[in-house]
Amino acid sequence: MGQGTPLAPLIERWNELPRTRQVMLGAIGAATLLVFYFVFLASSQPNMVVAYSGLAPEDSAAIADQLESDGVQYELGGGGSTVSVPANKVAEVRIRLAQAGLPKGGSVGLEIFDQTNFGATDFVQQVNFRRGLEGELARSINTLSGVRASRVHISMPKEAIFKEDQAEATASVLLQLQSGARLNDEQVRGITNLVTNSVEGLDQSGVTIIDDSGRVLFDGATFSQAFSTGATSSQMELQRQYELALQRDVTETLAKVVGPGRSAVTVRAALNFDKVTSVADEFGAADQAVPRSTTSVTETFTGSGINAGNVPGTGTNGGTGGAATTANGNSDYSRTETTTNNEINRVTSTTEQAPGSVERLSVSVVLDESVSAAQEASLTSAVAAAVGLDQTRGDTLSVTRLPFDASVREDLVVAAGDGLATYLQYLKLLLPMLAVILAFILVMLLLRSLGKRQLALPGVPQPQMLPAGAGAPALASGAMAALPRAPHLPAIETAPDPHEERVIKLAEANPRAVADVVQTWMREEG
Numbered sequence: 001m002g003q004g005t006p007l008a009p010l011i012e013r014w015n016e017l018p019r020t021r022q023v024m025l026g027a028i029g030a031a032t033l034l035v036f037y038f039v040f041l042a043s044s045q046p047n048m049v050v051a052y053s054g055l056a057p058e059d060s061a062a063i064a065d066q067l068e069s070d071g072v073q074y075e076l077g078g079g080g081s082t083v084s085v086p087a088n089k090v091a092e093v094r095i096r097l098a099q100a101g102l103p104k105g106g107s108v109g110l111e112i113f114d115q116t117n118f119g120a121t122d123f124v125q126q127v128n129f130r131r132g133l134e135g136e137l138a139r140s141i142n143t144l145s146g147v148r149a150s151r152v153h154i155s156m157p158k159e160a161i162f163k164e165d166q167a168e169a170t171a172s173v174l175l176q177l178q179s180g181a182r183l184n185d186e187q188v189r190g191i192t193n194l195v196t197n198s199v200e201g202l203d204q205s206g207v208t209i210i211d212d213s214g215r216v217l218f219d220g221a222t223f224s225q226a227f228s229t230g231a232t233s234s235q236m237e238l239q240r241q242y243e244l245a246l247q248r249d250v251t252e253t254l255a256k257v258v259g260p261g262r263s264a265v266t267v268r269a270a271l272n273f274d275k276v277t278s279v280a281d282e283f284g285a286a287d288q289a290v291p292r293s294t295t296s297v298t299e300t301f302t303g304s305g306i307n308a309g310n311v312p313g314t315g316t317n318g319g320t321g322g323a324a325t326t327a328n329g330n331s332d333y334s335r336t337e338t339t340t341n342n343e344i345n346r347v348t349s350t351t352e353q354a355p356g357s358v359e360r361l362s363v364s365v366v367l368d369e370s371v372s373a374a375q376e377a378s379l380t381s382a383v384a385a386a387v388g389l390d391q392t393r394g395d396t397l398s399v400t401r402l403p404f405d406a407s408v409r410e411d412l413v414v415a416a417g418d419g420l421a422t423y424l425q426y427l428k429l430l431l432p433m434l435a436v437i438l439a440f441i442l443v444m445l446l447l448r449s450l451g452k453r454q455l456a457l458p459g460v461p462q463p464q465m466l467p468a469g470a471g472a473p474a475l476a477s478g479a480m481a482a483l484p485r486a487p488h489l490p491a492i493e494t495a496p497d498p499h500e501e502r503v504i505k506l507a508e509a510n511p512r513a514v515a516d517v518v519q520t521w522m523r524e525e526g
Contacts, residue, residue, distance in 0.1 A: 047086065047087040047088075048073075048075050048084040048085065048086060048087070049084060049085070049086075049087045049090060050077075050082050050083070050084050051083055051084060051085045051090050051093055051094060052082065052083045052103060053078065053081065053082045055080075055081050055082070055083065055103055056081075056103075056149065057080060059102065059103035060076065060080045060081065060083060062102055062103070063083050063097060063102050063103060064076065064083070066096070066097060066100055066102060067083075067085070067093070070093075070096060072085060072086075072089060072093060073085070073086060108131050108132060108135045110132040110133070110135070110136055113128065113129075113132065126156075130154055130156060133154060133198070133199065134151075134152045134153065134154055135152075136198075137152040137154075137173075137194070137195060137198055138150045138151055138152050140194060141173065141175070141191060141194070144187065144190075144191070145181075146177055146178055146181035146182070146183055146187070147175055147176070147177060147178070147181075147183075148176045148177060148178045149176040150173060150174060150175050150176065151173070151174045152171065152172070152173050152174075152195070153171065153172045153173075153174075154169070154170075154171045154199055154202075155169060155170045155171070156169050156199070156200075156201075157169065168201070168202075168203060168205075168206050169199055169200070169201045169202040169203075169206060170202070170206040170207075170208075171195050171196075171199055171202055171206060171207050171208070172207075172208045172209075172210075173191060173195060173207070173208070173209045173210070174210055174211075174212070175191075175209065175210070175211045175212065175217070176211075176212045177211055177212065183211075183217065185234065185237070188209060188217045188218050189218075191209060191218075192204060192207050192209065192218055192220070195207055203220070204220045205220040205221055206220055206221075207220040208220065208221075235271070235273050238271070238356060239269060239271050242269055242271065242358075243267045243268060243269050244267075246267045246269070246363075246386075246387050247265050247266065247267045249386060250265045250267070250363070250365070250383055250386055250387065251263065251265045253382065253383075253386060254365070254367075254379065254383075257375070257379065258367065258368065258370075258371050258375070258379075261404070262367065262368040262370065262371065262404060263365065263366065263367050263368070264365070264366040265363070265364070265365050265366075265383075266363070266364040267361070267362070267363050267364075267387065268361075268362040268363075269358055269360070269361050269362075270358070270359045270360040270361075271355075271356050271357065271358060271359065272355065272356070272357045272358075272359045273355040273356060274355060275352070275353070275354075275355050276352070276353040277350065277351070277352045277353075278350070278351045278352075278353075279348065279349070279350050279351075280348070280349045280350075280351070281346060281347070281348050282346070282347040282348075282349070283344065283345060283346055283347075284345025284346075284347075285345075288345050289342035289343065289344075289345060290342065290343040290345070291340055291341070291342055291343070292341045292342060292343040293340075293341045294338065294339070294340045294341070295338070295339040295340075295341075296336070296337070296338045296339075297335075297336070297337040297338075297339075298334075298335070298336045298337075299333070299334065299335040299336075300332075300333065300334045300335075301331070301332070301333035301334070302331070302332050302333075303331050358393075359393065360393060360394045360395060361387060361388075361389065361390075361393075361395040361396075362395070362396050363383060363387050363389070363395075363396070363397045363398070364398045365379070365380075365383055365397070365398065365399045365400075366399075366400055366401075366402055367379070367399065367400070367401045367402075368401070368402070368403070368404040369401050369402060369403045369404075371401060376399060376401060379399065380397065380399045383397060383399065384397055
């Protein structure tokens with residue numbers, strides 16, 4: 001390649017570098033090109049995000065067919081249970097698939113009635129309704145957190161003529177939970193209420209919920225009983241939550257006064273879970289009565305020539321006594337009877353006491369011996385007020401002072417410092433990464449400085465010594481010609497030296513004198 005080629009200076013500089021440095025620079029260049037290539041590939045491909053997850057195989061197949069027909073790029077993952085589409089088309093894809101009725105949730109919903117079949121019998125319609133209801137319930141349950149898939153089976157008996165012959169509806173729910181997920185009691189009760197309120201005639205006692213491992217999460221037949229395992233466990237859980245809430249409040253209050261690790265609180269509560277319903281009737285005063293009905297009866301009689309018989313007695317009743325006597329006269333008779341029925345002023349009130357009232361409360365507080373007696377008396381009153389102590393119902397409060405083990409406070413101090421230990425652990429993980437980054441920066445700075453040194457121009461070569469017998473004119477005229485020519489290098493702009501310019505002008509004006517001076521210097525050195 002000629003000297004006039006623009007790449008010639010770069011090639012010459014490259015050849016002047018050592019072999020190790022050439023290999024290092026080549027490796028860095030290849031790595032840079034490789035990084036740029038992968039960045040280009042990543043930027044050229046669309047950003048795929050998950051549009052649907054937890055799909056049934058039939059839903060994944062239907063969605064894939066629909067996306068292929070629409071010409072939308074997609075990716076299947078998670079064993080076919082997830083579908084990913086470009087990030088800028090997620091909303092559009094979901095709208096299109098919703099119009100197509102996808103995903104169906106692995107079951108048939110009420111869209112089974114979208115196509116009317118006039119030849120379907122009443123039995124077929126009833127079966128389709130049950131299938132659609134089961135599918136809709138399964139789709140609703142699948143949206144809950146921790147549930148991957150579900151199946152619902154509903155039994156809806158025929159209506160009987162007599163109510164006593166009517167069978168109850170039942171429902172069974174099978175849940176497939178996500179890996180490591182577990183439903184709490186509130187979530188299970190929520191699923192139970194969802195099913196019972198969606199099926200006509202279904203009571204809570206007819207619902208059964210199990211998971212994919214066969215574990216019974218809810219059994220309505222036993223839960224509805226007063227002393228069932230489910231009801232008892234729920235009552236014990238409520239009681240434990242109440243005890244822990246009181247214990248936490250008292251512990252936090254004491255920690256602010258005596259310090260952490262200097263008090264121990266235990267609360268035991270007896271709750272009454274009996275459901276009591278009472279009915280009370282109240283009657284108003286007599287003056288507040290309201291008449292409901294009034295009945296009035298009046299009798300009158302007027303007559304004359306009334307025969308008066310004998311005086312009542314034994315003779316008159318058939319004896320042989322005196323003779324009968326008669327009398328004539330007029331008679332008037334009148335009678336009035338009034339009956340008033342008043343409305344009873346009656347008030348009936350029904351009171352239903354909710355279960356869970358506190359029957360008895362026992363609180364035990366142990367203080368460190370460093371707490372003074374005056375503080376103990378004040379803390380006793382404070383704890384009694386905090387838990388709502390009622391001695392009339394048999395509540396007890398015990399406050400004692402005992403020496404505490406010092407390791408308890410040490411454990412609390414260590415627990416409080418766990419946050420700092422966590423930060424230090426994260427810092428240990430970041431230190432190697434920071435060291436690698438700093439090492440890379442130092443290597444790049446070193447390569448940059450070495451490159452600048454290699455690209456620097458060499459110094460101007462010194463003139464060669466001339467033989468002593470050369471003539472002055474020949475020395476003056478051929479001195480410049482005798483010097484070796486330096487290779488063609490780009491000129492470096494330097495500040496002009498005024499002394500050098502004066503010497504050059506003097507040599508051009510009087511070459512003989514310059515030659516004599518140079519010859520004199522050479523004789524002195526010899």
